[in-house]
Amino acid sequence: MRKQLTDLRRRMVQEKIDAYLIPSDDFHGSEYVGDHFKCRGYVSGFTGSAGTLLVTADWAGLWTDGRYFLQAAQQLDGSGITLCKMGEKNVPTEEAYLKETLRPGQCLGFDGRTVTAKRFHALETALDGLDITFRTDVDLAGDGWPNRPPLSAAPAWALDEAYCGRSRAEKLAQIRRLLSERKADVLLLSSLDDIAWLLNLRGGDVACCPVVLSFLALTASDTQLFVNPSVLPEALKNALAADGITLAPYDGIYAYAAALPAHSTVWLDEEKTSCALWRAAAHCPIVSAANPTLLPKAIKNAAEIANERTAHLRDGAALTQWIFWLKATVGRSLVTERSAAEKLEALRARQPHYLEPSFDPIVAYGSHGAIVHYSATEESDIPLEPQGFLLSDTGGHYLEGTTDVTRTIALGPVSADMKRHYTLVLRSHLHLLHAQFLYGCRGSALDMIARQPLWQEGLDYNHGTGHGVGYLLSVHEGPNSFRFRSAGQDAVLESGMILSDEPGLYLEGRYGIRLENLLVCEERFENEYGRFLGFSPLTMVPFERSAIDVALLSPQERQWLNQYHAAVYAALAPLLEEADRFALAEATAEI
Template sequence: MANPLQALRDRMAEYHIDAYLIPTADFHGSEYVGDHFACRRYVSGFTGSAGTLLVFPHWAGLWTDGRYFLQAEAQLQGSGIRLMKMGQPGVPTIEGFLRSSLQPGQTLGFDGRCVDARTGRRYHQLTKQLGAKMNHERDLVGEIWPDRPPLSAQPAWLLEEAYAGLSREEKLRQVRGDLAAQGAEVLLLTTLEDIGWLLNLRGGDIACTPVVLAYLALTQEGCLLFAQGAAFSPEVLAALEADGVSLRPYEGIYDYARRLAQGQTVMLDTRRVSTTLLTSIPTGVTLRDRPNPTELRRAIKNPAEQANLRQAHLADGIALTRFMYWVKTQAGAPGLTELSAADQLEAFRRADPHYRQPSFDPILAAGDHSAVIHYSPTPASDRPIPAQGFLLADTGGHYDTGTTDCTRTYALGELTHQQKVCYTAVLQGNLALADAVFPAGCPGSVLDYAARQPLWARGLDFNHGTGHGVGYLLSVHEGPQSIRWRAAGGRETPLAPGMVTSNEPGVYFDGGYGIRLENLLLCVEKVFPTGDFLGFETLTLTPFDVDAILPEQLSPREKALLNAYHAQVYQAIAPHLPPQEAAWLETATRPL
């Protein structure tokens, strides 16, 4: 990996750039990036889905979060790149490191198309304070990458109204109303999930996220979609045009921005639009920096989407339960590995006619691999699954009827007492969060305690959020809501009826094992004589592993919650299983 790093440093010297920043990002702020945008991976060799590389002439560091510490340590060995463990004592933020390292007169560089405008402003202010300069106009990695993959242009397709719940025409009308309410004439959208939701448009330009690379400009008079024409069939184009959506070249968004008229008012979200796009807008244009109105609308699933999601989770529950039976009976068999188990689970999902694709790369982790929070097996790391210890399976699917995400940790043999203590504590946190009742307006940070308290009581914790929002046949990780006690800066979005959020406490012991238990929760109204409160409906339908539970550790209330959930799972899933598997499920969901 020294060659790309040295080539980058040579190009930095050529342009008099003293520090170059490479985030994990595309032009749209997507969580996962296509091969064309894998610049950080190309230079560093680190393959995780989150991280930022900062390169100086004689020093380089990679910042990533707790999900990837073990993976990054292994992949950065010998690269000359130092791992900077985000959030750990003594580890500065990237901006803090730049403040202490960038000298007056030096230049910080990055590709402004891949850095959001709000972050770009902070870098601009930082360099100005330091007497340094900023250059966001150079894609240096693109200049040194000889065989860079092209931009993806997979076929675009339209989500039927029966699945979307609202027509494209109605969604455009609603968002135009939001635009008028803000006193703006133009809405600029660059987030692919927002564009996909608004137009009922889907595609295949990002792995595990069925979206189309595109920008969008909406006015009261029209809607311009900046995308690659090769991705659109005549039928899709005709349907879009019938609702007033006109296709323009993908790169044309910058010319459009430069031609915005002085005196116009443009609504955009500087957390989402890129530095390059924002700086393309003339200074005489008035900006309304607001969250995209589509963000909250797509987070709150409409009644049709909610009904569809229940069907998606039924189908997913059948696949997951069949997999649980299969892996617990096949553990230790010749040829059973993490990858072959992932293939079998995918086959179970593909039995449903509405299934489309995984919602993220499957995490099938045996033994100490389960301690790596986001481990995903590869041919190089694949290992047999023995009839002992834990197997952690974190997987999900995209269906026409919605998106799923579920984690189960299976006992494949005898467990130690401590393993059962930890499994039961994680389960207690999952049950407590699912049982929470709270007033409207409550943010996820308030609820996080419910999931962590059983672990905190034992001096344990987990280094990731407890819950993330989930899209509808879009991204499996969506905001604006979340459940985490370390809430991101700024005002939190309260949970609201119709939002789908994950519930995934866990515990991990490096070099030992990991446990995570995840269900998806639908926020619902709870009506009391004293007023309206909110709570959750659990969508996921597959058993927890009673072989890993210490019943004496559960309170009567916890036993009642677990037994009720397992009764629901059995009633829903058993009629769809072969007789032998249905009989096993009756035992697997037996009351404790």
């Protein structure tokens, strides 16, 4: 039993709270959060990015998704916390469990700043009629965390228009038009990447996501940025003021919302807005809809796409150098998962305009590759051997954009089964890359195209085939994705959207395979049937020829692979030294 869990229960008794909920969120509905907000990890010991902890007087459970089942099982062992595998048979949702467990008159508590309005409404609906009291003003986990990391106050900086392609004044005008079309008076923005995109602002308040802790309120005539002013250099303050943006204290957003005139119509996104902020504005009519910044942010402009191609060339050169270094070094010198990741980071850091990783690296050898979001620790780190598969899922932020690339590398001999599985995943990847579709199609439909080669063999993977990617922002960006299980929740695919293509296959205790490129959605042609779109690869890194069973590829698939490898060689050869150019020629030779 974890001491942190016992301490939390003691505070629950003191506050007369019968069940306490700790999500993964910060105050902004972010996917990745700063250290200050990692209360769920502090109490539970589970370090994955997604999960919810629910604690009662005599039971505790942690809900997480399929990406983290293996990791959570390991980290929760002996903690006194039950792993609840989301989506599995006979596993209730948090709401269903609470409905079954809580008795009339009992109290459910949570920090209302870290529970989204959408989740709060789901809890209200589930517990309706049970006479349950909500306490949303208590941060029991955070208040009981000794030496809790403070709120980040990293310096903010402006992203030059040469990189982002549009001025903040132009973006503000666009969002004000959308505000007017919805007949809303005030937009309350909580999501950090939306604020960063809108104001061409970047920072360092969240590891691997260059954003600034802030809120924003926008009206037809006024823009207020709620932020710690000490993070803004004077030149940036002046530039913001020149665009009509006034500054207010970071935590002043709640009082601002509470003071809005009751006739003001407020637009907010309940998936990204906290329960606390929603309740502060609840006296006003509310337009509950996705942030108006969501789609404009997802559709990259010509400058952003051109810059992204530059970033991916540099990133591809670094990753390709690393692959060749691995093959030359493993078996001759000691290389572990962590030291391999450090080497890759060093190679990326040599590239012009490189800033930081776009997420924590996944460098997983052997059976670790079957843990979808494995992260090597000092305890789990193992040496690499000149045999089997190494799965590497990494990415970087450059001034020119964001990368995310996965390769499964054969460090030596691989079995016939491994080749067969690798080839099936490669076929899945290629089928999505070369999909051509009518405008109006959503990613959930294309996901089934990607999965066909695996489904035909009775195989599958427990994650989406792809996600949208931000421009020097979050590596996971909506509203676009490839997830057939989320049909109806994704957006129509638009030219300019950037998405990942990353099918996989995971054999617990044996190995994992995942192959990922980033793709940009492009117009193809228009005829009497409508507008046809397709994809172009941004990522330029060779696949593992030695792991391909050529007999399993159709002539069309061989042509697709050879075309891609020819493009990789043409793009990367000028960036590599002679020895690596020779290795690249072998790695991209026709099959």
